[in-house]
Amino acid sequence: MITLRARLAQALDYVWGGWGAAASLLLLVALWEAGHAAYGTLVLPSPRETFAALWRMTLDGRVWPAVVETSRNALVGFLGGVVVGGALGALAGLSDMMRRLLAPIATLMLGIPAIAWVVLSLLWFGGSGLAVVFTVLVTSAPIVFASAAEGVRSLDGALRRMARAFRVPRRVLVWDVYLPHMLSYLFPAVATALALSWKIAVMTELLSGAGGIGDGLATARVQVDTVKAMAWILVVVALLLAIEYLLLEPLRRRLLTWRRELPGAEARDMPGI
Amino acid sequence: MTPAPDSTAATSSPGLVVEAVSHAFGPEPVLTEVSFALPAGKVGCLIGPSGCGKSTLLAMIGGLSRPDQGRIVHAFVRPAFAFQDPCLLPWRDARQNIAFGLKALPMGRTERDARAERLLGIVGLSEDDGDKFPHELSGGMRQRVALARALAIDPDLVLLDEPFSALDVGLRRQMQALVQRLIDARGLTTVLVTHDLAEAVRMADRIVVLSPRPARVAALHDIAVPHAARDDGFVHAEVGRLLADPATARALAVEPEASR
Numbered sequence: 137m138i139t140l141r142a143r144l145a146q147a148l149d150y151v152w153g154g155w156g157a158a159a160s161l162l163l164l165v166a167l168w169e170a171g172h173a174a175y176g177t178l179v180l181p182s183p184r185e186t187f188a189a190l191w192r193m194t195l196d197g198r199v200w201p202a203v204v205e206t207s208r209n210a211l212v213g214f215l216g217g218v219v220v221g222g223a224l225g226a227l228a229g230l231s232d233m234m235r236r237l238l239a240p241i242a243t244l245m246l247g248i249p250a251i252a253w254v255v256l257s258l259l260w261f262g263g264s265g266l267a268v269v270f271t272v273l274v275t276s277a278p279i280v281f282a283s284a285a286e287g288v289r290s291l292d293g294a295l296r297r298m299a300r301a302f303r304v305p306r307r308v309l310v311w312d313v314y315l316p317h318m319l320s321y322l323f324p325a326v327a328t329a330l331a332l333s334w335k336i337a338v339m340t341e342l343l344s345g346a347g348g349i350g351d352g353l354a355t356a357r358v359q360v361d362t363v364k365a366m367a368w369i370l371v372v373v374a375l376l377l378a379i380e381y382l383l384l385e386p387l388r389r390r391l392l393t394w395r396r397e398l399p400g401a402e403a404r405d406m407p408g409i
Numbered sequence: 410m411t412p413a414p415d416s417t418a419a420t421s422s423p424g425l426v427v428e429a430v431s432h433a434f435g436p437e438p439v440l441t442e443v444s445f446a447l448p449a450g451k452v453g454c455l456i457g458p459s460g461c462g463k464s465t466l467l468a469m470i471g472g473l474s475r476p477d478q479g480r481i482v483h484a485f486v487r488p489a490f491a492f493q494d495p496c497l498l499p500w501r502d503a504r505q506n507i508a509f510g511l512k513a514l515p516m517g518r519t520e521r522d523a524r525a526e527r528l529l530g531i532v533g534l535s536e537d538d539g540d541k542f543p544h545e546l547s548g549g550m551r552q553r554v555a556l557a558r559a560l561a562i563d564p565d566l567v568l569l570d571e572p573f574s575a576l577d578v579g580l581r582r583q584m585q586a587l588v589q590r591l592i593d594a595r596g597l598t599t600v601l602v603t604h605d606l607a608e609a610v611r612m613a614d615r616i617v618v619l620s621p622r623p624a625r626v627a628a629l630h631d632i633a634v635p636h637a638a639r640d641d642g643f644v645h646a647e648v649g650r651l652l653a654d655p656a657t658a659r660a661l662a663v664e665p666e667a668s669r
């Protein structure tokens with residue numbers, strides 16, 4: 137049984153591991169500073185100016201609402217994409233005919249550049265948040281589709297038979313057998329789609345002027361304000377890092393401890409009885 | 410679900426009766442008129458060449474499927490299975506795997522955990538093993554977990570589908586002895602599917618020899634010697650004696666004189 141103490145140690149380990157990441161990020165900031173020294177503020181504002189601008193924008197109350205708006209649009213679109221892609225993928229996994237019908241469409245959708253969807257959604261929905269949601273949805277759904285199909289297809293018949301032999305209720309079957317299996321297949325795709333959804337959302341906002349971080353970037357561009365543009369980019373990057381390291385990575389570790397791929401798992405394998 | 414009958418109830422029940430069971434998968438017959446009986450508290454062995462329908466019959470005895478014709482009568486309410494592949498959930502550790510079957514019973518989490526913990530010890534696994542995931546366990550340990558999972562639900566009928574055949578010889582003997590001890594201690598009615606006559610002779614009170622597909626009962630053998638008294642010499646001699654029976658030898662595709 138995993139004790140509280142062991143969990144705490146794990147969490148500390150994880151945070152401590154952040155030093156490496158911090159070092160590499162600081163190296164990047166140093167390069168950024170060097171670039172600023174070489175080319176001047178108009179091309180590349182210094183990190184200090186940028187952070188100062190970001191701080192001013194935050195105090196003006198412009199950053200937080202933009203973050204909320206972009207995140208809301210991205211999340212709604214992403215969840216829609218997971219539901220649509222997951223459901224169609226599950227159908228394709230269950231029936232060979234559906235797979236033959238849907239798989240080429242998914243491949244085709246995957247091939248359409250995101251920017252094309254942005255243009256279409258602007259034509260269809262105008263400069264509203266709906267355009268953002270739609271673009272994110274159609275770009276993330278095909279990513280989830282393929283792995284959902286594979287997950288359902290590979291559901292182990294033997295495990296299902298075992299669960300039936302023990303006469304476990306449907307709830308247990310879904311929770312202990314189907315869901316963990318599906319998660320292990322879906323998780324990588326869902327993680328990719330989640331990270332992508334923020335980038336797509338910002339791009340759509342930039343072109344549609346629908347508000348959010350993208351709108352801020354568009355304004356900075358019009359004003360030829362490189363400092364502000366850099367500050368907005370920082371906001372996006374900070375959001376992506378937060379999603380990756382505060383949400384996805386811990387989830388990844390938690391969900392996939394049972395997988396062989398985890399470092400250290402091999403070493404604990406024991407021969408004999 | 411009705412409460413588990415205790416072992417005395419199981420011994421007084423009439424046991425298991427398979428009556429003229431026939432079954433087909435599509436146009437292909439698998440079982441033809443298979444009949445045998447097994448008194449409660451005894452170990453029965455279904456033996457036959459691979460693909461002869463032993464597992465199908467076992468699934469029917471466990472209530473997982475119904476025969477096309479004939480019937481299977483028994484008063485057992487809680488059958489437990491162990492398969493050749495341990496069929497453990499890869500995303501649950503050994504302890505949770507043992508507790509899996511208990512989720513079908515009206516039982517709180519604390520009691521479930523306590524039972525899983527107890528079974529872990531009974532099948533000879535350590536506390537640490539309980540934390541391990543299936544891929545971290547050896548083949549023999551995985552089979553122990555599967556066995557513990559079957560026994561955890563306090564079954565009155567144990568159905569074993571070649572649970573030892575994927576193990577190497579030494580391990581197989583160890584597991585046979587363990588299973589024997591556990592079912593003897595509980596007086597459990599057990600049906601074991603195997604294609605290994607020595608295993609059948611070692612463990613069974615009654616051996617049902619099935620012919621190749623479509624299976625019919627080729628021979629029935631009872632072994633009265635108590636399990637504990639069956640040493641290697643006895644097993645060897647008994648296998649020879651059984652194979653001297655032409656019907657048995659034919660069913661198992663061994664020439665009568667070629668005793669193993």
